[in-house]
Amino acid sequence: MNVEKSHCEQSGLYVHIPFCEAKCRYCGFYSEPVRNHNSARLVSAIITEFQMRIQTSFSPQTIYIGGGSPSCLPQEQLSRLVGEITSRWPKTDEFTIEVNPGQLNKTSLSQLRKMGVNRLSIGAQSFDNTELSFLGRRHSVENIQKAVDAAKKAGFQNIGLDLIFAIPGSTLASWEHNLMSAIDLGVQHVSTYALTYEEKTPLQKAVEAGEVKPVDEETDRLMYETAIEKLEKAGFRQYEISNFAKPGFECRHNLNYWANYPYIGVGPAAASFWNDNRTTNIAEINTYIEAIGKGESVIEESETPKPLQIACETAVLNLRRRCGIYIDEFQKQTGYEVLKLFAEPIDKYGELGLIEMTDGRLFLTREALPIADSILCDFSDV
Amino acid sequence: MSTEHIRNFSIIAHIDHGKSTLADRILEITGTVSDRQMKDQLLDDMDIERERGITIKASAVTMNYEHAGKNYMLNLIDTPGHVDFHYEVSRALSACEGALLVVDATQGVQAQTVANAYLATSVGVELIGVINKVDLPSAQPEITAEEIEHVLGIKKQDCFRISAKTGLGVQELLDALVTLLPPPTDLSGEPTAALVFDSINDDYRGVICYVRVFAGGLTLRQKIRFMGAGRTYQVTELGKFSPKMSAVDRLGAGEVGYVIANIRQLSDVTIGDTITDDSNPAKRTLPGYVPPMQMVFSDFYPGNNTDYPKLRSAFEKLALNDASFSFVPQNSPALGFGFRCGFLGLLHMEIVQERLEREHNIDVVQTAPTVSYEVVTNDDNVKKIDSPSELPDLSHIKELREPFVRLEIITGTDSIGGIMKLAESRRCRLLKTDYLSQNRVMLEYRAPLAEIVYDFYDLLKGVSHGYATMDYEFTGFEAGDLVKINILVNKVPVDALSLIVHRSVAESRGRRMLVRLRKAIPRHQFEIPLQVAIGGKIIARESIKPFRKDVTAKLYGGDVTRKMKVLKRQKEGKKRMKSIGAVQIPQEAFMSILDNSD
Numbered sequence: 001m002n003v004e005k006s007h008c009e010q011s012g013l014y015v016h017i018p019f020c021e022a023k024c025r026y027c028g029f030y031s032e033p034v035r036n037h038n039s040a041r042l043v044s045a046i047i048t049e050f051q052m053r054i055q056t057s058f059s060p061q062t063i064y065i066g067g068g069s070p071s072c073l074p075q076e077q078l079s080r081l082v083g084e085i086t087s088r089w090p091k092t093d094e095f096t097i098e099v100n101p102g103q104l105n106k107t108s109l110s111q112l113r114k115m116g117v118n119r120l121s122i123g124a125q126s127f128d129n130t131e132l133s134f135l136g137r138r139h140s141v142e143n144i145q146k147a148v149d150a151a152k153k154a155g156f157q158n159i160g161l162d163l164i165f166a167i168p169g170s171t172l173a174s175w176e177h178n179l180m181s182a183i184d185l186g187v188q189h190v191s192t193y194a195l196t197y198e199e200k201t202p203l204q205k206a207v208e209a210g211e212v213k214p215v216d217e218e219t220d221r222l223m224y225e226t227a228i229e230k231l232e233k234a235g236f237r238q239y240e241i242s243n244f245a246k247p248g249f250e251c252r253h254n255l256n257y258w259a260n261y262p263y264i265g266v267g268p269a270a271a272s273f274w275n276d277n278r279t280t281n282i283a284e285i286n287t288y289i290e291a292i293g294k295g296e297s298v299i300e301e302s303e304t305p306k307p308l309q310i311a312c313e314t315a316v317l318n319l320r321r322r323c324g325i326y327i328d329e330f331q332k333q334t335g336y337e338v339l340k341l342f343a344e345p346i347d348k349y350g351e352l353g354l355i356e357m358t359d360g361r362l363f364l365t366r367e368a369l370p371i372a373d374s375i376l377c378d379f380s381d382v
Numbered sequence: 383m384s385t386e387h388i389r390n391f392s393i394i395a396h397i398d399h400g401k402s403t404l405a406d407r408i409l410e411i412t413g414t415v416s417d418r419q420m421k422d423q424l425l426d427d428m429d430i431e432r433e434r435g436i437t438i439k440a441s442a443v444t445m446n447y448e449h450a451g452k453n454y455m456l457n458l459i460d461t462p463g464h465v466d467f468h469y470e471v472s473r474a475l476s477a478c479e480g481a482l483l484v485v486d487a488t489q490g491v492q493a494q495t496v497a498n499a500y501l502a503t504s505v506g507v508e509l510i511g512v513i514n515k516v517d518l519p520s521a522q523p524e525i526t527a528e529e530i531e532h533v534l535g536i537k538k539q540d541c542f543r544i545s546a547k548t549g550l551g552v553q554e555l556l557d558a559l560v561t562l563l564p565p566p567t568d569l570s571g572e573p574t575a576a577l578v579f580d581s582i583n584d585d586y587r588g589v590i591c592y593v594r595v596f597a598g599g600l601t602l603r604q605k606i607r608f609m610g611a612g613r614t615y616q617v618t619e620l621g622k623f624s625p626k627m628s629a630v631d632r633l634g635a636g637e638v639g640y641v642i643a644n645i646r647q648l649s650d651v652t653i654g655d656t657i658t659d660d661s662n663p664a665k666r667t668l669p670g671y672v673p674p675m676q677m678v679f680s681d682f683y684p685g686n687n688t689d690y691p692k693l694r695s696a697f698e699k700l701a702l703n704d705a706s707f708s709f710v711p712q713n714s715p716a717l718g719f720g721f722r723c724g725f726l727g728l729l730h731m732e733i734v735q736e737r738l739e740r741e742h743n744i745d746v747v748q749t750a751p752t753v754s755y756e757v758v759t760n761d762d763n764v765k766k767i768d769s770p771s772e773l774p775d776l777s778h779i780k781e782l783r784e785p786f787v788r789l790e791i792i793t794g795t796d797s798i799g800g801i802m803k804l805a806e807s808r809r810c811r812l813l814k815t816d817y818l819s820q821n822r823v824m825l826e827y828r829a830p831l832a833e834i835v836y837d838f839y840d841l842l843k844g845v846s847h848g849y850a851t852m853d854y855e856f857t858g859f860e861a862g863d864l865v866k867i868n869i870l871v872n873k874v875p876v877d878a879l880s881l882i883v884h885r886s887v888a889e890s891r892g893r894r895m896l897v898r899l900r901k902a903i904p905r906h907q908f909e910i911p912l913q914v915a916i917g918g919k920i921i922a923r924e925s926i927k928p929f930r931k932d933v934t935a936k937l938y939g940g941d942v943t944r945k946m947k948v949l950k951r952q953k954e955g956k957k958r959m960k961s962i963g964a965v966q967i968p969q970e971a972f973m974s975i976l977d978n979s980d
């Protein structure tokens with residue numbers, strides 16, 4: 001379990017592309033239709049933000065271009081962005097781009113691979129066309145298979161798939177089918193998310209109107225447990241509440257988040273945690289671009305959490321990892337003794353068999369994973 | 383001033399009938415308060431009074447008034463209307479020779495109208511009937527006048543018709559008051575005797591006693607003696623309320639004002655005590671008061687055990703300003719250390735609780751209010767208990783007695799049926815029916831306090847479409863066939879959830895309590911069995927299913943701040959909860975056991 005145990009000098013760079021082809025029915029993120037915007041302007045603004053904000057000393061170990069869907073950028077813009085990044089930071093351990101299986105006609109995967117991108121995260125979501133259209137995804141099962149094939153052909157050896165479960169109408173059997181399809185494609189990484197009903201989304205409105213009935217809690221839990229079981233059987237290891245990887249293929253960029261190590265986010269709405277400061281960029285695309293044009297700061301919100309708050313955040317994030325909190329490391333990182341700071345919840349959940357401690361680590365038990373929030377909330381504040 | 387030109391009067395009425403508004407007009411007409419300083423219900427100066435729009439504490443004010451070429455000193459005491467603060471009315475009345483009995487012309491005679499009028503008559507105070515709110519289109523002054531005549535014996539033609547809001551008829555009322563109400567008897571030559579009718583604690587000046595001088599007089603630096611307590615002090619300040627405190631050198635016989643005398647604590651002063659001159663004491667004390675009786679009790683526990691000392695000092699402060707509130711340490715096997723608190727009624731409890739929250743910001747959990755009981759043990763000892771948890775095992779008990787009250791309900795005749803049914807279901811026995819007018823009636827019941835003190839008033843309002851009003855007065859303890867319902871949460875008996883009820887309803891009540899608790903206790907990470915036991919026998923069980931899924935799927939960099947907020951809110955939701963083992967019981971659950979509705 002040494003991969004998770006990152007070192008403190010570690011940091012990440014995130015680049016946010018707030019464009020999508022069209023809005024999925026369940027999506028609560030801020031993103032805009034790419035056709036309404038000038039991609040070149042956005043990419044230029046992002047590149048300017050690199051120059052404005054980032055000191056030369058910053059050298060991230062991991063880079064992640066996410067969205068939205070970065071793959072809906074025209075190929076030349078995506079290449080320009082990647083090229084700019086690799087020329088600034090030629091040496092990184094992991095460089096991921098999120099791709100949408102329906103948009104690979106635009107993107108040349110082999111070019112990205114050649115430019116230094118070494119990991120793809122593919123938004124598959126489901127291997128059932130009815131479910132895909134229920135979700136408002138604009139791709140088919142076939143698209144996913146083709147995308148994975150193309151990625152492999154382009155030389156990618158680190159491919160991740162995202163899957164959504166507890167989709168209304170789905171069953172334990174249909175979910176198993178989805179899982180097996182993902183496993184059969186021979187990818188190295190799988191993320192599984194229970195469908196959530198975000199405020200103001202068309203899907204949530206449909207639920208409110210009684211047109212859609214969410215999957216019941218018990219089935220939701222069973223689906224989650226099935227995922228753990230099937231994926232583990234296929235050689236994946238669960239390393240975080242919703243993330244599974246073949247040994248050595250854990251997403252290091254995300255591990256950086258769960259370690260509560262610093263990262264810089266660039267682009268509209270991107271979040272950063274840098275010098276103990278949490279900031280968020282202006283979300284609205286044009287406002288963001290204008291601010292960059294005027295040489296103004298693009299930071300919309302900023303917060304400097306107190307050391308105690310950072311300790312709580314670290315605990316909450318660490319506990320999402322299966323390896324949990326490394327007790328010594330926690331103290332070095334935050335200055336607090338975890339066993340003292342959280343004595344009360346640790347005792348309580350220890351007795352209930354939901355938290356365990358071995359080898360200097362404090363971690364949630366398997367029993368605790370499906371109800372993690374109810375436990376983590378007691379670590380969110382002291 | 384000679385007593386001939388002094389008039390002391392209270393304003394009494396049912397709640398909201400316009401006492402404080404009438405006081406406003408009188409303050410205006412007498413020029414006591416300038417237009418600029420005037421505001422509605424000026425004498426309601428406590429924050430909670432202003433927010434709730436009700437009077438909680440009686441306030442006294444001294445005014446000058448010229449009538450027929452003569453100067454009069456008027457001492458007015460505005461009183462609260464709510465039943466919980468009844469004792470404030472009786473204190474005010476004993477400082478006066480007269481009272482204005484205000485009746486809202488849109489409502490007619492109501493329960494506290496009757497109760498307060500009886501109180502006034504019993505202390506020998508002259509009553510003037512005042513029919514208020516005649517400006518309103520729905521006012522029925524004639525019917526109201528007839529009710530007043532019929533129930534209270536004040537002739538209808540003698541009642542004044544006014545609008546305290548517009549001022550209509552208030553001047554005439556004032557003029558009449560001066561002629562109709564008797565002046566205080568002139569006892570200026572006698573040894574000093576002043577009645578302490580109220581006292582407050584001032585952070586800077588210490589205890590301030592509200593007094594009515596009956597005989598002799600009080601002067602600055604006089605050495606005075608509190609006859610009941612036997613303590614002596616030197617007067618450091620004397621004064622009147624105008625309505626702010628303004629110092630004077632002397633308070634003569636018949637006058638109302640305040641005394642400050644280096645008294646440390648509110649508890650050093652007994653309301654109703656007589657102040658006299660230490661060197662020339664009065665022969666007899668003035669008739670005092672029966673201290674107000676605490677009707678309901680409730681336990682307060684700090685949400686966090688380490689807050690116990692904080693809670694104690696908060697209660698000490700509250701008690702400093704409210705002599706009718708009491709608290710004693712309490713140790714519950716399930717809930718740990720806390721306090722048993724006594725209140726005059728539910729409104730009083732609510733107000734204390736609000737102060738605690740507002741002024742002290744302590745996370746507390748409060749148990750359902752209960753009345754007190756008398757336990758007669760096998761060896762004929764009579765013990766008073768004010769919590770079901772203190773009830774000894776039934777085998778040690780010969781008799782269990784509960785408090786009874788005389789309950790008066792005034793209502794329209796159309797809701798009699800519904801009210802009778804409600805009263806019957808609450809073990810009330812009808813004693814008397816009296817028609818106030820053609821379609822309004824007064825019902826008198828003998829009722830167990832426990833049946834009418836919590837939700838009865840709301841239900842009464844429900845069956846009478848908001849029209850019925852009620853008043854009650856403690857009459858005594860009587861034996862009853864009572865049993866204790868015990869609740870077990872996760873197999874642990876929780877004394878703070880137990881309830882004493884009549885045997886005939888115990889089972890159905892116990893089942894209902896379980897249903898309420900199942901809804902009020904949130905789901906946990908594990909299943910929680912709930913059981914109800916009566917006399918050691920489990921009669922019903924329920925269980926709270928655990929939650930099975932509660933986890934946010936994704937948590938990446940950008941979500942940290944937002945997610946932490948969500949988690950903190952989730953944790954915040956666990957406040958005002960008390961843990962019993964691993965089970966967290968929220969405030970609502972403790973209160974839910976009283977909910978007796980279907």
Ligand SMILES: Nc1nc2c(ncn2[C@@H]2O[C@H](COP(=O)(O)OP(=O)(O)OP(=O)(O)O)[C@@H](O)[C@H]2O)c(=O)[nH]1
Pocket residue numbers: 395396397398399400401402403404423435436437438461462463464514515516517518544545546547548
């Ligand atoms: N229209 C009208 N409203 C009035 C009159 N007198 C009082 N009110 C209103 O009746 C309500 C209650 O008046 P208060 O003066 O607070 O009544 P109260 O008797 O002092 O009430 P408590 O002290 O709580 O028992 C307020 O909204 C007043 O504005 C009146 O003559 N006419």
Ligand code: SF4
Pocket residue numbers: 019020021022023024027028029031067068069100
């Ligand atoms: S592609 Fe992703 S970001 Fe875009 S709308 Fe769909 S779910 Fe939302």
Ligand SMILES: [Mg+2]
Pocket residue numbers: 401402403426436437460461462463
């Ligand atoms: Mg009032």
